[in-house]
Amino acid sequence: MPDPLDTAATILRAGGLVGMPTETVYGLAADATNAEAVLGIFIAKGRPTFDPLIVHVADPEGAWAVAESTPRARLLAAACWPGPLTLVLRRRATIPDVVTSGLETVGVRCPDHPVARELIRRAGRPLAAPSANPFGFISPTTAAHVRDQLGDRVGAILDGGPCAIGIESTVLLVDPQPVILRPGGLTRERLEEILGEPVAVANAQARAASIALPAPGLLASHYAPRTPLRLLDEHEPWPTDPRIGRLALCGPVPAGGPTELLSQSGDLAEAARTLFASLRRLDASGATDLVARLVPAIGLGLGINDRLRRAAGLG
Ligand code: AMP
Numbered sequence: 291m292p293d294p295l296d297t298a299a300t301i302l303r304a305g306g307l308v309g310m311p312t313e314t315v316y317g318l319a320a321d322a323t324n325a326e327a328v329l330g331i332f333i334a335k336g337r338p339t340f341d342p343l344i345v346h347v348a349d350p351e352g353a354w355a356v357a358e359s360t361p362r363a364r365l366l367a368a369a370c371w372p373g374p375l376t377l378v379l380r381r382r383a384t385i386p387d388v389v390t391s392g393l394e395t396v397g398v399r400c401p402d403h404p405v406a407r408e409l410i411r412r413a414g415r416p417l418a419a420p421s422a423n424p425f426g427f428i429s430p431t432t433a434a435h436v437r438d439q440l441g442d443r444v445g446a447i448l449d450g451g452p453c454a455i456g457i458e459s460t461v462l463l464v465d466p467q468p469v470i471l472r473p474g475g476l477t478r479e480r481l482e483e484i485l486g487e488p489v490a491v492a493n494a495q496a497r498a499a500s501i502a503l504p505a506p507g508l509l510a511s512h513y514a515p516r517t518p519l520r521l522l523d524e525h526e527p528w529p530t531d532p533r534i535g536r537l538a539l540c541g542p543v544p545a546g547g548p549t550e551l552l553s554q555s556g557d558l559a560e561a562a563r564t565l566f567a568s569l570r571r572l573d574a575s576g577a578t579d580l581v582a583r584l585v586p587a588i589g590l591g592l593g594i595n596d597r598l599r600r601a602a603g604l605g
């Protein structure tokens with residue numbers, strides 16, 4: 291039996307697509323230096339080409355081959371990689387326009403998953419990879435999620451188990467001032483601790499302006515179930531209509547329709563890990579409508595709330 295990692299690396303070198311486990315969510319990977327291969331990602335996902343992709347590398351040296359390093363970038367790479375932090379830096383010419391949607395910057399990160407890093411090494415090139423789901427839909431956190439939705443469009447899917455973080459990486463514009471463009475698996479608090487300076491979080495308008503193009507990863511409706519989802523107001527009681535699915539961080543939630551609790555103990559890391567699979571279960575439950583309550587806006591709560599807002603079609 292050939293090693294699945296070797297098979298996947300061969301597919302990537304030939305310009306094909308591979309479902310790749312990472313610690314955040316499963317990625318749909320292609321050779322980041324091959325424009326035609328990268329275009330295949332956009333086609334398989336139905337993703338508009340003005341939404342830039344993240345380039346995955348095996349180590350910081352790999353990152354500086356595709357992006358220009360700066361003192362802040364080197365500090366963050368040393369402290370946070372491998373890990374769920376994407377650095378937006380000036381790009382080098384090795385990366386074709388289709389990866390960055392023509393931007394002069396590129397998002398780059400080193401994933402904290404042994405299968406992902408070994409795949410990058412064996413492919414011998416950086417890998418462009420967005421989440422491995424149809425555009426706008428809930429991100430995949432298991433190999434089965436990828437198989438169900440994109441199985442017929444990829445050359446191979448590597449199973450690396452369920453994702454340990456469960457939401458996408460934090461996307462950070464590094465210079466001239468650090469700004470979180472998308473909250474995610476690495477907290478703002480941790481970034482401020484490492485950098486020893488304040489880190490801003492861009493609002494929807496500033497995010498769009500910072501990349502000068504509309505980027506649906508940043509647009510209102512994304513990460514969305516097919517069943518309409520609404521966020522409850524802070525003091526609004528839980529609906530008890532059995533047709534309405536409910537999603538909460540933890541209980542108590544009164545008896546009623548299908549209910550997903552993200553973490554019995556209210557732990558935000560566990561909640562991030564279970565979020566997307568819980569949304570998928572509610573979507574498949576037969577509920578006519580879904581409601582969710584935001585979680586505390588600290589630590590990983592920022593990233594969880596961002597996904598919930600956008601799943602509900604809010605910015
Ligand atoms: P995804 O690959 O679906 O997790 O989303 C990647 C997201 O990263 C995009 O939707 C953008 O929000 C962000 N991103 C990637 N590259 C850049 C860049 N060069 N500048 C700003 N944001 C970026």
Ligand code: MG
Nearest residue numbers: 420421429507
């Ligand atoms: Mg995505």
